[in-house]
Amino acid sequence: MQGLPDQIRVRFAPSPTGYLHIGGARTALFNWLFAARNGGVFVLRIEDTDADRAREETVGPILDSLRWLGLTWQEGPDVGGPYGPYVQSQRLDLYRREAERLIQEGKAYPCYCTVEEIEAAREQARREGRTYRYPGTCRHLTEEERRRLEAQGRPRAVRLVGPGPGETVVPDLIHGEVRFPNDEFDDFVIMKSDGTPVYNFAVAVDDHHMGITHVIRGEEHLSNTPRQLLVYRALGYEPPAFAHVPMVLAPDRSKLSKRHGAVAVEEFREKGFLPEAILNYTALLGWSPGDDREVLTLEEMVEAFSLERISKTAAIYDVEKMTWLNGQHLRRADLDRVFALVRPRLEARGFLPRDAGPEELAHARAVVAAVRDRVRTLEEIVDASAYFFADFEDYDPEGVRKRFEKPGVAELLAEARRRLEAVEPFTAESTEHAFRALCQEKGISGGALFHPVRLALTGRTMGPGLFDVIALLGRRRCLERLDRAVRFIKEKLPHVQAAAAAGGDAGTEGGAGA
RNA sequence: GGGGGUAUCGUCUAGCCUGGCCAAGGAUACCGCCCUCUCAAGGCGGAGACACGGGUUCAAAUCCCGUUACCCCUACCA
Numbered sequence: 001m002q003g004l005p006d007q008i009r010v011r012f013a014p015s016p017t018g019y020l021h022i023g024g025a026r027t028a029l030f031n032w033l034f035a036a037r038n039g040g041v042f043v044l045r046i047e048d049t050d051a052d053r054a055r056e057e058t059v060g061p062i063l064d065s066l067r068w069l070g071l072t073w074q075e076g077p078d079v080g081g082p083y084g085p086y087v088q089s090q091r092l093d094l095y096r097r098e099a100e101r102l103i104q105e106g107k108a109y110p111c112y113c114t115v116e117e118i119e120a121a122r123e124q125a126r127r128e129g130r131t132y133r134y135p136g137t138c139r140h141l142t143e144e145e146r147r148r149l150e151a152q153g154r155p156r157a158v159r160l161v162g163p164g165p166g167e168t169v170v171p172d173l174i175h176g177e178v179r180f181p182n183d184e185f186d187d188f189v190i191m192k193s194d195g196t197p198v199y200n201f202a203v204a205v206d207d208h209h210m211g212i213t214h215v216i217r218g219e220e221h222l223s224n225t226p227r228q229l230l231v232y233r234a235l236g237y238e239p240p241a242f243a244h245v246p247m248v249l250a251p252d253r254s255k256l257s258k259r260h261g262a263v264a265v266e267e268f269r270e271k272g273f274l275p276e277a278i279l280n281y282t283a284l285l286g287w288s289p290g291d292d293r294e295v296l297t298l299e300e301m302v303e304a305f306s307l308e309r310i311s312k313t314a315a316i317y318d319v320e321k322m323t324w325l326n327g328q329h330l331r332r333a334d335l336d337r338v339f340a341l342v343r344p345r346l347e348a349r350g351f352l353p354r355d356a357g358p359e360e361l362a363h364a365r366a367v368v369a370a371v372r373d374r375v376r377t378l379e380e381i382v383d384a385s386a387y388f389f390a391d392f393e394d395y396d397p398e399g400v401r402k403r404f405e406k407p408g409v410a411e412l413l414a415e416a417r418r419r420l421e422a423v424e425p426f427t428a429e430s431t432e433h434a435f436r437a438l439c440q441e442k443g444i445s446g447g448a449l450f451h452p453v454r455l456a457l458t459g460r461t462m463g464p465g466l467f468d469v470i471a472l473l474g475r476r477r478c479l480e481r482l483d484r485a486v487r488f489i490k491e492k493l494p495h496v497q498a499a500a501a502a503g504g505d506a507g508t509e510g511g512a513g514a
Numbered sequence: 515g516g517g518g519g520u521a522u523c524g525u526c527u528a529g530c531c532u533g534g535c536c537a538a539g540g541a542u543a544c545c546g547c548c549c550u551c552u553c554a555a556g557g558c559g560g561a562g563a564c565a566c567g568g569g570u571u572c573a574a575a576u577c578c579c580g581u582u583a584c585c586c587c588u589a590c591c592a
Contacts, residue, residue: 015592050591115590122589131516131588157590175519176531184517184588192590199592223518223587246520253584281526284541288527292540311527314585318525321542331555374554384553435551450551462553 008040009213012066012073013203015047018057019264020065022317023218023248023256026282030245031216032071033283033305043210044076046087047203049196065265069275070298075210083210088202095197098205098235099158099190107234108190111138111159112149133186134159155193160201160234162187168226173214173243173307180226188227200224204231204239212240216307219244219314243307246286247314262319272345272378274333277326285315295328327376338372338381339365345382351389364389367472370464384463388472391481392459395488399461403452410489412442416453417482426475428467435467456485 012028014020020028035042044066046059063078075081085091102108118134125132139161141149150156163182170178190201197205207215222244232239250256256263262271268278280296288311289296289304296304330338343364346352352364371384386392395404403409415438420426423434439449450466457478463469470478 013592017592047592111590113590118590126515129515133588155590159590170518178518180517189590194590196590198590203592218586219519220586221592224592226518227587244519247585249585251525255585284526286526288540290528292528294526294541313520313522313527315527316525318542321526324542327555376554432551445551447551454552460553464553466551 007211007213008035008038009043009211010035010040010216011043011045011207011210011212012071013045013047013206013217014059014062015050016057016059016062018061019258019266020062021256021263022265022278022282022285023263024062025065025069025071025265025278026248026285027216027218027245028066028071029069029279029282030287030310033302034214034216034307036302037305040213041074042072043081043083043212044073044086045206045210046077046089047199049088049199049202061266065269068269069265069279071279088197088206091202091206092196094209095191095202095205096195099197099201102160102190102234103158105234106161108158108160109139109141109187110146111157111187111189112141112146112154113137113157114155134188136162136187139187157189157193158191159187160190160230163230168229170222170225170229170242172222172225173241174310174312175222175244178222178225180223185227185230190231200227201231204228204235204237207240208232208235208237214241214243216243216245219247243310245310246312248282248285249314249316251316251318253316256317268322272380272382273322273326274329274341274378276333277322277329280329281322281325282317285317286311286313295325295332323376330372330376330378330381335365335369335372338378339368342368342378342381345378346385346389349382349386349389351382351386363472370468370472374462374464387458387460388469395455395459395485396461399455399459400493403455403461404485404489405493406452409452410486412449413452413456413482413486413489416449417479417486420470420475420478420482426471428465428471431470432467452485453482457481 010031012024012031014024014028032042034040044063048059059077063076066073073079075083075086077084077086080086099108103110113134121135122132138159162185166182168180168182168185170180172178188200189198191197206212225242225244229239248256250263258264262268265278269275276298279298279301280294283296283301284294287305287309289301290309293300293304343352346364347354352360356364367385367388368381372381375381375384416435419434419438420431423430435449435453436446439446442449451461454463454466454469455461457466457469457473464472473481
């Protein structure tokens with residue numbers, strides 16, 4: 001890499017909203033990847049200068065989600081670092097000092113206009129169809145006027161002296177040079193009258209004082225960047241490089257928010273998503289590795305990452321594809337880790353005692369191994385393995401129609417039961433052998449036996465290979481469930497026997513035929 | 515209203531800078547076939563897009579202009 005500073009420093013700067021959503025996670029990931037790729041430092045900073053927002057909500061969940069994803073930071077509110085504190089509300093002195101300096105240098109000035117006065121003027125302008133710009137009322141106040149206004153107890157905000165004519169251009173690594181006419185910018189407030197900084201001021205001050213070299217953030221900040229550039233210029237600081245990444249939108253193309261169902265990383269975690277899948281999926285939202293790979297590990301992403309390969313178009317996030325990717329990672333993941341992740345879920349459902357012994361654990365682990373290839377999330381593993389741990393309630397209705405409502409099924413299942421009772425040892429191999437022999441004798445196909453047995457054993461029509469199911473269930477449970485099925489057919493489906501006797505294939509509502 | 519950004523299959527994207535290799539590639543989702551005791555997985559196939567209109571050029575998804583749509587900013591929110 002050439003032309004880059006000795007030490008790349010990037011940051012992720014969330015405000016305390018109480019949760020980390022997919023879009024934020026992706027912004028954090030892009031920063032993290034950029035740092036990792038270039039041997040840089042990833043800094044975490046909390047932007048909590050908005051009193052209203054910061055009050056109730058917390059940063060805790062955001063840090064938790066980041067940590068869970070594995071997007072660790074070298075400097076941040078919890079671990080500290082040489083440029084701390086990393087929470088804006090603890091850096092007020094800095095902002096005040098910088099603002100005062102600008103006032104001394106004539107690049108900013110105190111403003112005593114009240115919010116109400118400004119509101120009124122803005123409203124008036126709107127009625128007249130004009131664009132409101134702060135007229136610079138307080139810009140040329142004499143010392144005496146200032147003292148007088150101050151004496152009146154007027155609130156004192158600080159405004160930056162706006163730019164002269166011309167344009168401000170934002171050099172952006174993704175968008176190229178974006179030009180903004182300067183008459184767009186008036187003397188905007190940099191310090192509120194309550195002594196806290198305004199976002200556009202605080203970011204610029206912090207990014208400079210924290211030595212940030214590359215600002216990688218959402219595109220919604222692109223329009224604000226010229227204002228920040230104005231702050232850099234006034235302060236006499238060299239601005240960092242900017243890269244505005246396209247936004248992540250909800251399925252209805254609107255901005256991501258809680259009301260769109262699952263958008264928070266924490267929710268996906270609860271639903272049984274793997275962190276690497278979320279990382280993989282969000283990376284693909286606006287970035288591609290340059291070849292046709294889609295299932296990528298973090299390491300592979302680091303190796304392939306570059307800002308140049310980030311697209312400019314907003315992306316709508318699609319849970320379906322993320323779920324597919326999760327399945328891919330679930331299959332590739334180490335079985336012991338998957339089991340460790342599923343275990344608490346099994347315990348929560350009462351499928352596995354919390355003090356399970358080695359034998360029980362080994363069995364549960366084998367169940368997970370058998371089931372994980374056909375599901376996409378951890379929670380689905382639990383759903384798919386329920387019948388291995390507890391008796392199921394009902395048989396799948398469609399399965400009953402297709403597999404139980406056949407003449408002679410009860411007898412067939414009874415015979416299967418006898419074979420299972422006798423087979424030795426009780427393994428997948430030997431039971432399969434015994435069942436195939438039975439089919440041979442009866443002159444029926446494998447399916448004719450396997451399907452009803454599966455339904456009898458699991459209540460379902462789908463699942464792992466039947467003989468794996470049998471071995472995992474164990475002899476006792478198999479026999480019990482086969483008995484139960486025979487009873488069920490005889491008691492609940494007497495018409496099947498009757499129909500068999502009458503030689504008819506009783507009333508299934510036939511399809512329209514192709 | 516003003517300023518800015520973006521526009522390729524439903525969705526995520528490759529291609530665009532360095533026009534021709536693009537009768538536009540991959541993925542997901544959907545449909546079908548194969549495999550198979552089922553469901554998945556896997557393999558194969560199908561359907562599905564260059565927003566619109568003008569240019570420039572022998573040639574445009576790629577360059578230029580305009581239109582439209584969507585998003586962002588325009589706060590003493592971040």
